[in-house]
Amino acid sequence: MANDVKPTRKNLMAIEDRIELSERGHDTLEQKRDGLIMEFMDILDQAQDVRENLEENYDEAQKKINMARAMEGDVAVRGAAAALKEHPEITTESRNIMGVVVPEIESSKVQKSLDERGYGVLGTSARIDEAAEAYEELLETIILAAEVETAMKKMLSEIETTKRRVNALEFKLLPELRENQEYIEQKLEEQEREEIFRMKKIKDKKEEEEKEAREAEEEETEAGVVAAHN
Numbered sequence: 132m133a134n135d136v137k138p139t140r141k142n143l144m145a146i147e148d149r150i151e152l153s154e155r156g157h158d159t160l161e162q163k164r165d166g167l168i169m170e171f172m173d174i175l176d177q178a179q180d181v182r183e184n185l186e187e188n189y190d191e192a193q194k195k196i197n198m199a200r201a202m203e204g205d206v207a208v209r210g211a212a213a214a215l216k217e218h219p220e221i222t223t224e225s226r227n228i229m230g231v232v233v234p235e236i237e238s239s240k241v242q243k244s245l246d247e248r249g250y251g252v253l254g255t256s257a258r259i260d261e262a263a264e265a266y267e268e269l270l271e272t273i274i275l276a277a278e279v280e281t282a283m284k285k286m287l288s289e290i291e292t293t294k295r296r297v298n299a300l301e302f303k304l305l306p307e308l309r310e311n312q313e314y315i316e317q318k319l320e321e322q323e324r325e326e327i328f329r330m331k332k333i334k335d336k337k338e339e340e341e342k343e344a345r346e347a348e349e350e351e352t353e354a355g356v357v358a359a360h361n
Contacts, residue, residue, distance in 0.1 A: 136311045138318030146315065150308045157300040164293040166229050171286045178279045185276050188269040195262040202258045211259045217243070219270060231289045233282035238274045242267040 136142060199208050219241045225232045242264075 136315060138315045138322070140319065143312065143315045143319065146308055146312050150305065150312065153300055153305055153308065157297060157305065160293055160297045160300065163229060164290060164297055167231070167286060167290045167293060170228050171283065171290060174279060174283050174286060178276075178283050181272065181276045181279050185269075185272045188265070188272045192262070192265040192269045195258070195265040199256075199258040199262040203256055208259060208262070211263070221274065228282075228286065231285055233285050234278055236274050236278040238271065241270050241274070 136146075196208065220239045222237045222239075224235045224237065226235055227233075
């Protein structure tokens with residue numbers, strides 16, 4: 132509250148410094164917020180594309196596996212799946228987007244050639260090969276979706292945090308500081324007017340006393356002259 136602030140010039144200078152610093156911080160945070168929103172929109176576009184691809188790849192993989200089951204039977208499909216010896220490997224790194232650390236997911240050994248899948252080429256058909264390839268593509272898309280979705284959530288969280296800080300400065304801290312500034316300036320002006328009025332009274336009183344002293348001196352001089360003539 133403004134009434135809790137002692138109206139001194141030292142406090143006024145301190146508040147003015149805080150206002151200047153807060154305004155700079157507010158501008159910086161606004162720029163960060165706007166930049167984050169632009170980056171978020173780019174990631175959102177990418178996420179929408181990935182979601183569409185994920186749905187398409189999932190549907191395609193389901194069609195391929197259903198076709199393989201219908202043509203080759205569940206036993207052959209399960210046998211081909213169990214023959215897999217090298218499983219996909221995933222490593223995670225990170226990158227910085229305007230102060231937000233987002234993941235980068237790298238995958239290897241996801242998409243394989245026929246001889247890398249473990250099952251005998253002669254003992255299976257093209258239907259199983261197509262199903263395996265479709266699920267490899269689906270897994271690649273899932274990995275990319277995980278990366279994009281995580282980045283999007285982190286960016287959105289940082290945007291919300293930055294917006295709250297901007298609003299706190301804009302609608303709480305800065306108005307309170309400006310209110311305190313105005314209160315101190317008003318009180319200092321009142322004190323200055325009172326001081327001017329007090330100094331004027333002192334000056335008027337001094338001038339009145341000097342005038343009375345002169346008049347008394349003049350009367351005394353005149354009395355002395357009169358006495359001398361008598």
